[in-house]
Amino acid sequence: MLHSTFAALASESVNYIDEPSTSESPDALGLMQCVLEQMDYGLALVHMATRQIRFANRLAHDGLNGPGSLRSGLCVVGGRLSTLLPTDHAQLERALLRAHSGVRALISLGGEDCTTSVAVVPLNAPTPTPYALLVFAKQQLCDSSTMALFARERGLTSAESNVLASVCSGMRPTEIAQHHGVQISTVRSQLRSIRLKTRCDTIRQLVETVSILPPMARHMAAVQH
Secondary structure (H helix, E strand, O other): OHHHHHHHHHHHHHHHHHOOOOOOOOOHHHHHHHHHHOEOOOEEEEEOOOOOEEEEOHHHHHHHHOOHHHOOOEEEEOOEEEEOOHHHHHHHHHHHHHHHOOOOEEEEEOHHHOOEEEEEEEOOOOOOOOEEEEEEOOOOOOOHHHHHHHHHHOOOOHHHHHHHHHHHOOOOHHHHHHHHOOOHHHHHHHHHHHHHHHOOOOHHHHHHHHHOOOOEOOOOOOOOO
């Protein structure tokens, strides 16, 4: 789905830019960039021959340049895409070669720990220059701003919203009670209320519901690259 959507956007961008510009016509490439910035996935466009990054949304930029847990296992060295660990470089090269042949790949980065994954997706864009789309793994189940929208739409209280966020982060009811300084009976009562308001029969179903919410990135007033 993401592959076909991005390819379709790229096609529209090229066709649109070839048309004479008018005051009513938006910049198609700029519009595409705005769209990709709203996705809660790191997305980057890499030239498969030169390994140069043509575009990276904020999350991908953080993944390539950010510190600590923001790291994706990839980086940019001398303007070219590379891996943080030398031992991961060979699988990146294999993935890009496969993408050059039209085959998608999923690489696990971080050495023996395999701390993260990145998808390498070839694009069927109408251009003689081969590009691949890098799709970075999510850093969390759901962005907190999206979860807040979900909680508000379902009528959760502030306390219930905090419990929902804790559940989705993997905490058990006893841990949630300790974290918020309340009795375990209070947390269980809140969980029952949350399940009722979200129409989920179990905690597992609740977490699954949150996990498939639209992947909206945190709202940003402006983005700099």
